[in-house]
Amino acid sequence: GAGVSQSPSNKVTEKGKDVELRCDPISGHTALYWYRQSLGQGLEFLIYFQGNSAPDKSGLPSDRFSAERTGGSVSTLTIQRTQQEDSAVYLCASSLRQGRDTQYFGPGTRLTVL
């Protein structure tokens, strides 16, 4: 079956602009996760959803970052007033259930803030 898909694959934006990143999880997976991979920080957890709710938003780097999930499926990660330090690869993953199951990752969105 289809894996996790993300769009766009690459995004170049100017500092101060808002961006939206999209994730389509594997069909039937109830849990969805966002991670960020940058040169200086490695792979870091941002937020996860169980259904449409996000019980833990503590991984979001600042209040410029927000995420939502609708219909228990597609999720969008929004970064407002982008800064150069937001440049990174944003990875989405999904799992059948929350917590102890294998997380399957999408190909990522490479964000470059000029």
Place this chain on the structure above:
Amino acid sequence: SQQGEEDPQALSIQEGENATMNCSYKTSINNLQWYRQNSGRGLVHLILIRSNEREKHSGRLRVTLDTSKKSSSLLITASRAADTASYFCATAPIQGAQKLVFGQGTRLTINP
């Protein structure tokens, strides 16, 4: 902060040889997962080993877990050029198992 630490950071071997990568972590875990990443993009899941398991095999991959030492190893036997990639261990903490904590990775290069 990164909990896992991979060792070595980079490994270069000849095709056909075995490659061993190690991972250490700090807190108690529910499970540990190994991933492969090519060209800095998507992560491919390789294997998951639970805290009550000591060894697991999948094809040419062998993973061990020693919870007393808080360490794991990934062995790739009979390496191929296509195995060239970065390998990451990720731990699922007992508290908050949904937040995988990744190590910095091992860059593996297989020379033909």
